[in-house]
Amino acid sequence: MLDIPVTTVEQGVSDAEVAAANAQPGTTPPKRFGFFFWCCLGWLALIALVAIFAGMLHLDPPNAPYYTPIAVNAPPSFAHWLGTDDSSRDVLSRLVYGARVSLVIGLLGTAIGIGIGGSLGMFSAYVRGKIDAGLSFVMYIFLAFPAIIAVLCILEFWGHTESHIVVILGLFSVPFIYRVTRAATLACATKEYVTAARSQGATARRVLAKDIFPNVIPALIAYTVFTFGGIITTEGALGFLGQSVQIPISSWGNMIGEASGDLNATLVFILAPASALFLTLVALNYAGEQIRLRFDTSEQKL
Amino acid sequence: MTRYLSQRFAALFAILVLISVGCFYLVHLLPGNPAASILGVTATPQTIAALDRQLGLDKPIYEQYFIWLGHILHGNLGIATPSRVPVTTIIGQSYKLDVELIVISQFIAFLIAIPLSVYAARRPGGFLDQATTSTSFALFCLPSFIIVLWVVNLFTIHWHTFPGPGTNPFPTGGSWLSNIGTNLYVMILPSLVLAIGSIAIYFRLLRSEMVFTLQEEFITVARSKGLTTNRILWRHAVRPSSITMLTSAGNNIALLITGLFIVEVKFALPGLGSELIGAIYANDYLTIQGIALVAAITVVVVNFAIDMILPLVDPRIARA
Numbered sequence: 134m135l136d137i138p139v140t141t142v143e144q145g146v147s148d149a150e151v152a153a154a155n156a157q158p159g160t161t162p163p164k165r166f167g168f169f170f171w172c173c174l175g176w177l178a179l180i181a182l183v184a185i186f187a188g189m190l191h192l193d194p195p196n197a198p199y200y201t202p203i204a205v206n207a208p209p210s211f212a213h214w215l216g217t218d219d220s221s222r223d224v225l226s227r228l229v230y231g232a233r234v235s236l237v238i239g240l241l242g243t244a245i246g247i248g249i250g251g252s253l254g255m256f257s258a259y260v261r262g263k264i265d266a267g268l269s270f271v272m273y274i275f276l277a278f279p280a281i282i283a284v285l286c287i288l289e290f291w292g293h294t295e296s297h298i299v300v301i302l303g304l305f306s307v308p309f310i311y312r313v314t315r316a317a318t319l320a321c322a323t324k325e326y327v328t329a330a331r332s333q334g335a336t337a338r339r340v341l342a343k344d345i346f347p348n349v350i351p352a353l354i355a356y357t358v359f360t361f362g363g364i365i366t367t368e369g370a371l372g373f374l375g376q377s378v379q380i381p382i383s384s385w386g387n388m389i390g391e392a393s394g395d396l397n398a399t400l401v402f403i404l405a406p407a408s409a410l411f412l413t414l415v416a417l418n419y420a421g422e423q424i425r426l427r428f429d430t431s432e433q434k435l
Numbered sequence: 436m437t438r439y440l441s442q443r444f445a446a447l448f449a450i451l452v453l454i455s456v457g458c459f460y461l462v463h464l465l466p467g468n469p470a471a472s473i474l475g476v477t478a479t480p481q482t483i484a485a486l487d488r489q490l491g492l493d494k495p496i497y498e499q500y501f502i503w504l505g506h507i508l509h510g511n512l513g514i515a516t517p518s519r520v521p522v523t524t525i526i527g528q529s530y531k532l533d534v535e536l537i538v539i540s541q542f543i544a545f546l547i548a549i550p551l552s553v554y555a556a557r558r559p560g561g562f563l564d565q566a567t568t569s570t571s572f573a574l575f576c577l578p579s580f581i582i583v584l585w586v587v588n589l590f591t592i593h594w595h596t597f598p599g600p601g602t603n604p605f606p607t608g609g610s611w612l613s614n615i616g617t618n619l620y621v622m623i624l625p626s627l628v629l630a631i632g633s634i635a636i637y638f639r640l641l642r643s644e645m646v647f648t649l650q651e652e653f654i655t656v657a658r659s660k661g662l663t664t665n666r667i668l669w670r671h672a673v674r675p676s677s678i679t680m681l682t683s684a685g686n687n688i689a690l691l692i693t694g695l696f697i698v699e700v701k702f703a704l705p706g707l708g709s710e711l712i713g714a715i716y717a718n719d720y721l722t723i724q725g726i727a728l729v730a731a732i733t734v735v736v737v738n739f740a741i742d743m744i745l746p747l748v749d750p751r752i753a754r755a
Contacts, residue, residue, distance in 0.1 A: 273450075274450055274453055274454065276686065277450065277454075277689060277731065277734050277735050278454065278457065278689070278734070279693075279727075279731060279734055280689070280693075281692055282711060282726065282727045282730055282731075283461065283727070285712065285715060286461065286715060286723055286727075289715045289716075362576075366578050367693070369578055370578065370579070370693055370697060373580040373697060374697065374712070376712075386580070389581065389584070390580075393584050403584060407584070410578065410581070411577055411578075411581065414576040414577075414578070415572075415576045418572070418575065418576055419572075
């Protein structure tokens with residue numbers, strides 16, 4: 134992805150390498166999900182719930198300052214659990230509403246990436262031949278192009294709105310999903326059950342939907358989780374550069390950027406969004422890795 | 436081997452052509468008229484049309500592309516709008532800095548990742564393996580813009596170990612030896628920040644490949660011949676295991692550019708990222724185009740170079 138955006142270990146790894154990585158030598162595949170996996174899911178559920186029900190938490194408004202001079206850069210107190218920032222806005226409230234922005238961008242961007250990349254990958258691995266070669270070549274070029282440059286230009290001229298960020302980061306994650314789905318599809322398109330279905334006269338659409346898609350799902354779920362983490366990271370980087378959603382709207386990235394440029398900022402002001410982002414990425418990457426290992430039914434393991 | 440080489444060269448040529456078309460179009464996709472932005476508020480439709488004709492913007496788009504391509508091949512990327520400096524001059528200075536950052540950071544990354552993964556793979560599940568694997572996972576989840584904050588605060592503001600943001604990495608005046616010394620002293624910290632993400636990626640890839648290779652039969656043969664563990668690890672196992680890591684190093688360059696921009700901004704270094712953000716604010720189309728072109732070509736050429744190195748590491752690749 135462009136550089137984008139997706140920052141999983143698997144980024145830009147060739148099909149053979151994806152297969153090799155799936156084998157994961159040296160580690161026995163988990164029979165069941167461990168304690169840490171459920172901790173990760175718990176954290177993700179927590180931030181999702183907090184983001185959804187932010188309006189019901191009786192937080193101070195995230196964007197409106199109080200104009201009380203005492204509250205500028207205030208340390209954590211009972212009234213403001215994480216203190217206030219340089220414009221005397223409540224940091225906890227900005228963190229919670231920032232989670233909304235970061236998570237929505239991650240979720241919708243991933244949906245675009247999976248929708249386009251997943252279907253193109255399955256299609257091109259199924260038909261093969263010239264269409265496959267052409268599509269793969271185009272995706273290869275997208276991978277080579279340093280996406281941050283295109284993203285910065287396009288956002289500057291279109292405007293830094295949430296929907297533009299979603300569309301652009303989603304589109305730039307397509308090549309990664311495409312490669313993974315294509316590799317997974319290629320692996321099962323040559324199996325006997327696909328040949329059997331085709332010999333019985335099943336249409337391409339039926340084979341793709343009934344025989345191939347269910348076998349691609351496990352890989353797709355894992356990479357959905359990785360892509361989600363990648364898009365959140367990229368949004369964070371854009372926010373840090375001041376090129377994501379514009380202040381006063383908060384996202385985790387622009388909170389970190391804002392705090393790092395302010396010498397009077399309290400440590401909590403930087404630490405809060407940075408830890409939220411870090412914990413979310415750990416949860417996503419760990420959960421994704423466990424799902425990938427768990428549902429990996431490659432022959433190496435049999 | 437000849438077939439492998441000719442395929443790679445054909446692909447390189449095709450990609451370079453497509454990238455040049457992409458960079459040419461990138462600017463045409465953007466709203467706004469370059470002539471209007473050069474003339475500023477005093478522009479009238481007549482003066483815009485006249486300048487359009489002068490700049491060749493009234494010609495058909497494919498003709499404009501070939502004229503532009505001709506200029507590019509002669510090393511002429513145009514004149515930056517606000518500063519009236521040739522784009523090649525602007526890019527030349529910042530490109531030098533970025534190449535140095537990337538080279539030093541990748542050198543550090545390989546220097547740390549390779550020995551760590553080799554010794555971690557020696558005993559999968561052992562203490563060293565668990566410690567390094569979990570550390571690399573944590574570093575992998577830590578975005579570069581968080582790392583850069585801690586590093587800058589600790590090493591330049593708190594401890595004053597390294598020069599702070601804004602120090603000129605290319606001093607003039609001193610002897611060349613002291614200039615190089617100052618340069619490395621300024622560059623080492625940003626390079627280190629840039630290297631951390633790469634270390635995590637390279638470590639994970641090489642470690643898992645090494646574990647796989649160490650179960651192969653030729654390793655058992657080497658053991659039964661009584662070779663020392665170090666000799667088996669470094670002479671027999673590393674070479675066939677390093678293909679995945681090298682390929683990902685190529686892809687990593689495209690990703691590294693995001694980290695590069697963040698490091699440049701935080702350390703106030705005049706690299707391509709700082710120039711690009713400046714050019715975007717100034718509506719400086721030609722500089723944006725030039726930077727996009729140079730960055731994309733760099734990524735493609737690095738990947739091509741790695742494709743050329745791979746058969747030397749593992750000759751089976753060229754035969755396949």
